[in-house]
Amino acid sequence: MSPAPRPVVTAYVALGANLGDAAQTLRAALQALDAAPGVRLRQASSLYRTAPIESSGPDYINAVAEVGTTLNAPDLLSAMQAIENAAGRERPYRNAPRTLDLDLLLYGNAHVASPTLTVPHPRMNERAFVLVPLAEVAPHLVDERALTRVRDQAIERMA
Template sequence: MREPVTAFVGLGANLGDAEAALRAALAGLAALPGVRQVRSSRFYRSAPVDAGGPDYVNAVAQLETTLPAPDLLRALQSLELAAGRERPYRNAPRTLDLDLLLYGSARIASAALTVPHPRLRERAFVLLPLAELAPELVNARELAAVADQRIAPLPPGSSTP
Protein backbone atom coordinates (compact mmCIF):
# COMPACT_ATOMS: atom_id res chain seq x y z
CA MET A 1 0.00 0.00 0.00
CA ARG A 2 1.31 3.41 -0.97
CA GLU A 3 1.68 6.19 1.55
CA PRO A 4 -1.01 8.88 1.12
CA VAL A 5 0.02 12.05 -0.67
CA THR A 6 -1.67 15.42 -0.27
CA ALA A 7 -2.86 16.69 -3.64
CA PHE A 8 -4.64 19.89 -4.62
CA VAL A 9 -7.18 19.92 -7.45
CA GLY A 10 -8.55 23.04 -9.13
CA LEU A 11 -12.25 22.93 -10.01
CA GLY A 12 -14.02 25.19 -12.47
CA ALA A 13 -17.16 25.39 -14.57
CA ASN A 14 -18.91 28.08 -16.59
CA LEU A 15 -21.66 26.23 -18.48
CA GLY A 16 -24.96 25.06 -17.04
CA ASP A 17 -25.37 25.07 -13.27
CA ALA A 18 -21.71 25.61 -12.43
CA GLU A 19 -22.18 25.51 -8.65
CA ALA A 20 -24.04 22.19 -8.89
CA ALA A 21 -21.29 20.85 -11.17
CA LEU A 22 -18.64 21.73 -8.57
CA ARG A 23 -20.66 20.20 -5.73
CA ALA A 24 -21.07 16.99 -7.78
CA ALA A 25 -17.35 16.99 -8.63
CA LEU A 26 -16.43 17.30 -4.94
CA ALA A 27 -18.68 14.32 -4.16
CA GLY A 28 -17.13 12.43 -7.08
CA LEU A 29 -13.63 13.15 -5.82
CA ALA A 30 -14.52 11.92 -2.34
CA ALA A 31 -15.92 8.69 -3.82
CA LEU A 32 -12.87 7.79 -5.91
CA PRO A 33 -11.08 4.64 -4.77
CA GLY A 34 -7.73 5.62 -3.29
CA VAL A 35 -8.84 9.21 -2.65
CA ARG A 36 -10.08 10.80 0.53
CA GLN A 37 -11.36 14.33 0.27
CA VAL A 38 -10.00 16.37 3.12
CA ARG A 39 -11.65 19.73 2.44
CA SER A 40 -12.50 22.32 -0.16
CA SER A 41 -12.28 26.07 -0.41
CA ARG A 42 -15.24 28.36 -0.76
CA PHE A 43 -16.63 28.80 -4.25
CA TYR A 44 -15.50 31.89 -6.18
CA ARG A 45 -16.88 33.64 -9.24
CA SER A 46 -14.15 34.70 -11.66
CA ALA A 47 -13.81 36.21 -15.09
CA PRO A 48 -12.47 33.90 -17.80
CA VAL A 49 -8.70 34.24 -18.30
CA ASP A 50 -7.40 33.90 -21.87
CA ALA A 51 -10.90 32.79 -22.90
CA GLY A 52 -14.40 34.01 -23.62
CA GLY A 53 -17.74 32.91 -22.27
CA PRO A 54 -19.58 33.45 -19.02
CA ASP A 55 -17.93 33.84 -15.62
CA TYR A 56 -16.58 30.73 -13.97
CA VAL A 57 -17.30 29.25 -10.58
CA ASN A 58 -14.02 27.98 -9.12
CA ALA A 59 -12.73 26.21 -6.03
CA VAL A 60 -9.76 24.14 -4.90
CA ALA A 61 -10.01 20.76 -3.20
CA GLN A 62 -7.37 19.25 -0.94
CA LEU A 63 -7.23 15.45 -1.12
CA GLU A 64 -5.25 12.66 0.42
CA THR A 65 -4.63 9.94 -2.13
CA THR A 66 -2.77 6.71 -2.56
CA LEU A 67 -3.21 6.92 -6.34
CA PRO A 68 -0.09 7.67 -8.38
CA ALA A 69 -0.37 11.08 -10.04
CA PRO A 70 -1.08 9.71 -13.57
CA ASP A 71 -3.91 7.55 -12.18
CA LEU A 72 -5.34 10.53 -10.31
CA LEU A 73 -5.23 12.57 -13.52
CA ARG A 74 -7.12 9.83 -15.38
CA ALA A 75 -9.73 9.76 -12.62
CA LEU A 76 -10.14 13.55 -12.87
CA GLN A 77 -10.60 13.30 -16.63
CA SER A 78 -13.23 10.57 -16.13
CA LEU A 79 -15.17 12.86 -13.79
CA GLU A 80 -14.97 15.64 -16.40
CA LEU A 81 -16.32 13.33 -19.10
CA ALA A 82 -19.14 12.15 -16.84
CA ALA A 83 -20.09 15.83 -16.39
CA GLY A 84 -20.31 16.33 -20.15
CA ARG A 85 -16.93 17.97 -20.66
CA GLU A 86 -16.04 18.56 -24.29
CA ARG A 87 -12.78 19.97 -25.65
CA PRO A 88 -13.68 21.58 -28.97
CA TYR A 89 -10.78 24.07 -28.69
CA ARG A 90 -8.27 25.38 -26.16
CA ASN A 91 -9.88 27.26 -23.24
CA ALA A 92 -13.40 26.54 -24.49
CA PRO A 93 -16.23 27.12 -21.99
CA ARG A 94 -16.80 23.97 -19.96
CA THR A 95 -19.28 22.07 -17.85
CA LEU A 96 -16.42 20.96 -15.58
CA ASP A 97 -12.66 21.42 -15.48
CA LEU A 98 -10.51 19.53 -12.96
CA ASP A 99 -6.79 20.33 -12.86
CA LEU A 100 -4.20 18.51 -10.78
CA LEU A 101 -2.39 21.52 -9.31
CA LEU A 102 -0.01 19.94 -6.81
CA TYR A 103 0.81 16.35 -5.90
CA GLY A 104 2.76 16.41 -2.67
CA SER A 105 6.18 17.88 -3.41
CA ALA A 106 6.42 16.02 -6.74
CA ARG A 107 7.71 17.64 -9.88
CA ILE A 108 6.36 15.85 -12.93
CA ALA A 109 6.97 16.78 -16.55
CA SER A 110 5.53 14.28 -19.00
CA ALA A 111 3.55 14.54 -22.21
CA ALA A 112 0.34 13.91 -20.25
CA LEU A 113 0.97 15.71 -16.95
CA THR A 114 2.90 18.66 -15.56
CA VAL A 115 2.97 19.17 -11.79
CA PRO A 116 3.00 21.73 -10.33
CA HIS A 117 0.39 22.94 -12.82
CA PRO A 118 2.24 25.27 -15.23
CA ARG A 119 -0.14 28.24 -14.79
CA LEU A 120 -0.82 27.77 -11.09
CA ARG A 121 0.95 30.98 -10.06
CA GLU A 122 -0.68 33.08 -12.82
CA ARG A 123 -4.34 32.58 -11.91
CA ALA A 124 -6.23 34.33 -9.12
CA PHE A 125 -8.97 31.69 -9.40
CA VAL A 126 -6.39 29.11 -8.27
CA LEU A 127 -4.24 31.13 -5.86
CA LEU A 128 -7.04 32.61 -3.72
CA PRO A 129 -8.80 29.31 -2.98
CA LEU A 130 -5.44 27.55 -2.58
CA ALA A 131 -4.34 30.20 -0.06
CA GLU A 132 -7.58 29.59 1.83
CA LEU A 133 -6.70 25.89 2.24
CA ALA A 134 -2.91 26.09 2.52
CA PRO A 135 -1.70 29.67 3.09
CA GLU A 136 1.90 28.46 3.38
CA LEU A 137 1.81 27.53 -0.34
CA VAL A 138 0.97 31.03 -1.61
CA ASN A 139 2.89 34.20 -0.90
CA ALA A 140 1.81 37.85 -0.91
CA ARG A 141 3.88 38.65 -4.02
CA GLU A 142 2.03 35.98 -6.00
CA LEU A 143 -1.34 37.29 -4.85
CA ALA A 144 -0.33 40.86 -5.73
CA ALA A 145 0.66 39.74 -9.24
CA VAL A 146 -2.90 38.51 -9.95
CA ALA A 147 -4.76 41.29 -8.12
CA ASP A 148 -6.04 42.73 -11.43
CA GLN A 149 -7.98 39.52 -12.22
CA ARG A 150 -11.68 39.78 -11.35
CA ILE A 151 -12.63 37.26 -8.67
CA ALA A 152 -14.98 37.27 -5.67
CA PRO A 153 -16.16 34.65 -3.19
CA LEU A 154 -19.77 33.61 -3.67
CA PRO A 155 -22.12 34.53 -0.83
CA PRO A 156 -22.19 32.09 2.09
CA GLY A 157 -24.83 29.44 1.63
CA SER A 158 -24.85 29.65 -2.16
CA SER A 159 -21.70 27.55 -2.40
CA THR A 160 -21.88 25.05 0.40
CA PRO A 161 -20.14 21.96 -1.01
Protein backbone atom coordinates (compact mmCIF):
# COMPACT_ATOMS: atom_id res chain seq x y z
CA MET A 1 0.00 0.00 0.00
CA SER A 2 1.43 3.39 -0.97
CA PRO A 3 1.70 6.16 1.61
CA ALA A 4 -1.06 8.73 1.76
CA PRO A 5 -0.32 11.79 -0.34
CA ARG A 6 0.95 14.80 1.57
CA PRO A 7 -1.62 17.58 1.95
CA VAL A 8 -1.20 20.72 -0.10
CA VAL A 9 -0.02 23.65 2.02
CA THR A 10 -0.32 27.29 0.97
CA ALA A 11 3.01 29.08 1.23
CA TYR A 12 4.16 32.59 0.35
CA VAL A 13 7.56 33.33 -1.17
CA ALA A 14 9.21 36.75 -1.47
CA LEU A 15 11.32 37.28 -4.57
CA GLY A 16 13.94 39.98 -5.05
CA ALA A 17 16.86 40.81 -7.32
CA ASN A 18 19.01 43.84 -8.08
CA LEU A 19 21.71 42.56 -10.44
CA GLY A 20 21.39 41.89 -14.15
CA ASP A 21 17.90 41.92 -15.71
CA ALA A 22 16.15 41.67 -12.35
CA ALA A 23 12.60 41.76 -13.72
CA GLN A 24 13.31 38.91 -16.14
CA THR A 25 15.08 36.99 -13.39
CA LEU A 26 11.96 37.22 -11.21
CA ARG A 27 9.73 36.08 -14.08
CA ALA A 28 12.02 33.10 -14.67
CA ALA A 29 12.06 32.32 -10.93
CA LEU A 30 8.25 32.25 -10.88
CA GLN A 31 8.31 29.74 -13.75
CA ALA A 32 10.96 27.70 -11.94
CA LEU A 33 8.86 27.65 -8.76
CA ASP A 34 5.88 26.38 -10.75
CA ALA A 35 8.06 23.70 -12.37
CA ALA A 36 9.60 22.48 -9.10
CA PRO A 37 8.36 19.01 -8.06
CA GLY A 38 5.69 19.34 -5.40
CA VAL A 39 5.18 23.07 -5.99
CA ARG A 40 2.51 24.90 -8.01
CA LEU A 41 2.38 28.64 -8.52
CA ARG A 42 -1.11 29.89 -7.71
CA GLN A 43 -0.60 33.62 -8.16
CA ALA A 44 2.06 36.29 -8.13
CA SER A 45 1.98 39.97 -7.29
CA SER A 46 2.97 42.76 -9.60
CA LEU A 47 6.65 43.63 -9.73
CA TYR A 48 7.77 46.48 -7.48
CA ARG A 49 10.89 48.67 -7.54
CA THR A 50 12.46 49.47 -4.16
CA ALA A 51 15.65 51.06 -2.89
CA PRO A 52 18.08 48.72 -1.12
CA ILE A 53 17.60 48.48 2.66
CA GLU A 54 20.70 47.75 4.74
CA SER A 55 22.37 46.99 1.42
CA SER A 56 23.95 48.68 -1.58
CA GLY A 57 23.79 48.53 -5.33
CA PRO A 58 20.98 49.26 -7.77
CA ASP A 59 17.30 49.32 -6.87
CA TYR A 60 15.64 45.97 -6.25
CA ILE A 61 12.78 44.44 -8.15
CA ASN A 62 10.50 42.54 -5.75
CA ALA A 63 7.37 40.39 -5.83
CA VAL A 64 5.53 37.83 -3.73
CA ALA A 65 4.22 34.48 -4.95
CA GLU A 66 1.53 32.26 -3.48
CA VAL A 67 2.27 28.59 -4.03
CA GLY A 68 0.60 25.34 -3.16
CA THR A 69 3.10 22.71 -2.11
CA THR A 70 3.22 19.13 -0.92
CA LEU A 71 6.81 19.67 0.25
CA ASN A 72 7.56 20.21 3.91
CA ALA A 73 9.04 23.62 4.78
CA PRO A 74 12.73 22.56 4.77
CA ASP A 75 12.31 20.80 1.41
CA LEU A 76 10.55 23.85 -0.04
CA LEU A 77 13.46 25.98 1.18
CA SER A 78 15.88 23.58 -0.54
CA ALA A 79 13.91 23.85 -3.80
CA MET A 80 14.01 27.66 -3.50
CA GLN A 81 17.76 27.64 -2.88
CA ALA A 82 18.27 25.45 -5.96
CA ILE A 83 16.41 28.08 -8.02
CA GLU A 84 18.60 30.83 -6.51
CA ASN A 85 21.75 28.83 -7.30
CA ALA A 86 20.61 28.22 -10.89
CA ALA A 87 20.23 32.01 -11.24
CA GLY A 88 23.85 32.49 -10.12
CA ARG A 89 23.17 33.52 -6.53
CA GLU A 90 26.31 34.16 -4.54
CA ARG A 91 26.49 35.04 -0.85
CA PRO A 92 29.78 36.94 -0.44
CA TYR A 93 28.50 38.87 2.60
CA ARG A 94 25.25 39.64 4.43
CA ASN A 95 22.82 41.74 2.37
CA ALA A 96 25.10 41.73 -0.68
CA PRO A 97 23.53 42.73 -4.01
CA ARG A 98 22.05 39.63 -5.59
CA THR A 99 20.95 38.07 -8.82
CA LEU A 100 18.04 36.39 -7.01
CA ASP A 101 16.80 36.10 -3.44
CA LEU A 102 13.88 33.86 -2.47
CA ASP A 103 12.57 33.97 1.09
CA LEU A 104 9.92 31.70 2.58
CA LEU A 105 7.57 34.12 4.31
CA LEU A 106 4.75 31.85 5.44
CA TYR A 107 4.14 28.11 5.31
CA GLY A 108 0.49 27.46 6.11
CA ASN A 109 0.00 28.21 9.80
CA ALA A 110 3.32 26.64 10.73
CA HIS A 111 5.91 28.15 13.01
CA VAL A 112 9.42 26.90 12.27
CA ALA A 113 12.56 27.82 14.19
CA SER A 114 15.68 26.01 13.10
CA PRO A 115 19.26 27.07 12.36
CA THR A 116 18.41 27.26 8.63
CA LEU A 117 14.78 28.38 8.56
CA THR A 118 12.49 30.67 10.53
CA VAL A 119 8.80 30.87 9.57
CA PRO A 120 7.02 33.23 9.64
CA HIS A 121 9.92 35.23 8.22
CA PRO A 122 11.25 37.27 11.15
CA ARG A 123 11.54 40.62 9.30
CA MET A 124 8.58 40.44 6.92
CA ASN A 125 6.54 42.99 8.89
CA GLU A 126 9.40 45.51 8.72
CA ARG A 127 9.70 45.61 4.93
CA ALA A 128 7.44 47.43 2.47
CA PHE A 129 8.96 45.33 -0.33
CA VAL A 130 7.38 42.27 1.32
CA LEU A 131 4.17 43.68 2.79
CA VAL A 132 2.92 45.63 -0.23
CA PRO A 133 3.16 42.74 -2.72
CA LEU A 134 1.89 40.29 -0.08
CA ALA A 135 -1.13 42.54 0.47
CA GLU A 136 -1.77 42.41 -3.27
CA VAL A 137 -2.02 38.59 -3.37
CA ALA A 138 -3.27 37.91 0.18
CA PRO A 139 -4.72 41.05 1.77
CA HIS A 140 -6.14 39.02 4.65
CA LEU A 141 -2.59 38.26 5.80
CA VAL A 142 -1.36 41.85 6.07
CA ASP A 143 -2.21 44.00 9.06
CA GLU A 144 -2.94 47.64 8.18
CA ARG A 145 -0.80 48.72 11.15
CA ALA A 146 2.19 46.94 9.63
CA LEU A 147 1.63 48.75 6.33
CA THR A 148 1.44 52.04 8.21
CA ARG A 149 4.78 51.33 9.94
CA VAL A 150 6.57 50.90 6.57
CA ARG A 151 4.87 53.72 4.65
CA ASP A 152 8.08 55.79 4.64
CA GLN A 153 9.91 53.06 2.66
CA ALA A 154 9.79 53.97 -1.03
CA ILE A 155 8.12 51.36 -3.22
CA GLU A 156 6.87 51.74 -6.79
CA ARG A 157 4.57 49.32 -8.61
CA MET A 158 5.91 48.65 -12.10
CA ALA A 159 3.67 48.64 -15.17
